[in-house]
Amino acid sequence: MRIGVCYSRIRRDEKLLLTELRERDHDVEKIDVRKHRFGVHEPPAVFRDLDVVIDRCLATSRSRYVTMFCAAHDVPVINNFETAEICADKVANSLALAAAGVPTPRTEVSFTKAAALESIESFGYPCVLKPVTGSWGRLMAKIDSRTAAEAILEHKETLGHYEHKVFYVQEFVEKGGRDIRVLATDGTPIAAMVRSSDHWLTNAAKGAETEPFDLDDRASELVAAASEAVGGGLLGIDLMETPDGYTVHEVNHTVEFKALDAATDVDVPARVVDWIERRVAAGIDAPEVTAS
Amino acid sequence: MADDPIMAEDPLTGDEIELPADVEVGEIIDSPVTGAELEVISLDPVVLEEAPELEEDWGE
Structure with a gap:
């Protein structure tokens, strides 16, 4: 396959992904999106003759627009624009999960300090x-008092980019000091891990400790539903455990899957490339039937 | 026989530094001299530049 990696x-x-693709003798075109121009009438030349584009843009804004251009010019892309649009925005993400009936933390959005x-x-x-x-x-x-709330809101309202004046307020979920990251392809889990920390944030990027996690049927069911809610694809689905069951927050x-690759026995890049090969062979617009 | 190490000039200090054998264009290297993040701009010739600052929309 000819595969463009944006x-x-x-x-x-x-790097893990590129190595796996090359070891399978795929023709890989690395596309540094900073160096290209994207015309509205025709796709950039670098997109021509590719079987698929893999969007790996670090910047969310670039990811959204690259996938938008792919959609406009019928360039097959993983993940697609619809999925990028939803996942790039926490409001759209929460709305999609709620609309699909996936348990997700109570959330409200407001536009002024008073309403927030x-x-x-x-x-x-x-x-x-x-x-x-x-x-x-x-x-x-994490807001512990009204005085903290007033200060944070004032800072965001005064100093922030306009997006910081969209106040996304969410209930605090007691998650037992950990959450669960699942890597899934079209809703089928590839690998899962728990991320634990004494800090209320348990992102791997924040230094949380990771260990493998065995998904039970309910978690697998929610992973499939959450994936479908955002349009499917190669996704990282985050769940928290509560006394009332799982809730999907994002x-x-x-x-990113390097932490999962290190934390589990699963060869994550190999499984991802297996799926990419199947998706391209089947036609990129035809997601695999989600596991149930 | 092992390949020759890939050497490059640290753009901030001028020191010669060794890069990993499997280094990629676009990869970020921590300078062993200063700890600063350096981006691999090209491999033939080997050129490093100071990496861009973290942007607000970076992530997954």
Whole structure:
């Protein structure tokens, strides 16, 4: 296959993927999106004759637009624009999960400090304020008091980019100091791990400890449903365990898998490339039937 | 026989540094001299530049 890998930084994840693709003798075209121009009437020359583009852009904004151009010019891309649009935005992500009936934390969005304070007070303390775009646990605030809430909201309202004036307020979920990351392809889990930390943020990027996790039937069912809710593809699905069962807080579309590869016995890049090969062979617009 | 090590000039200090044998264009290397992040711009010739600062929308 001729495979284009769009990137702007080669992380360990991209390196694992590139190595696996090359070892299988695929013709890999590395596409540094910073060096290309994307015309509205025709796709960039580098996209021609590719069987598939793999979007591995580190910057969410670039990921959204690259997949948008792929969609506009009928260039097969993993993941597709629809999925990128949903996963790139926490509001769209939460709406998709809620609409699909996937348990997800109670969340409210507001546009002024006063309205956000009402959300915060109604959830009670602690609660969580998140940026609508972002990753790795950055700019997340666990709010423990009204005075903290007022200060954080004022900072966001005064100093922030316009997106920071979209206040995404979420109930605080007691997750027992850990959450679960599942890497899935069209809803079928490839590998799963728990991420544990004494800090309330348990992102691997924040240094959380990781260990393999065996998914039970309910977790697998929610992974499939969450994947379908955002349009399927190669996804990182995050779940928390609560006394009432699992809740899915996020689905990531340019998923990092180096931590999973290290934490589990699964050869993650091999499984990912297995799926890419099957998807391309079957026609990229035909997602695999989700496991149930 | 092992390949010759890939050497490059640290763009911040001018020191000669060794790169991993499987280094890729686009990869980020931590400078062994300063710890700064350096981006591999090309391999023939080997060129490093100071890596871009973290942007707000980076991630997964």
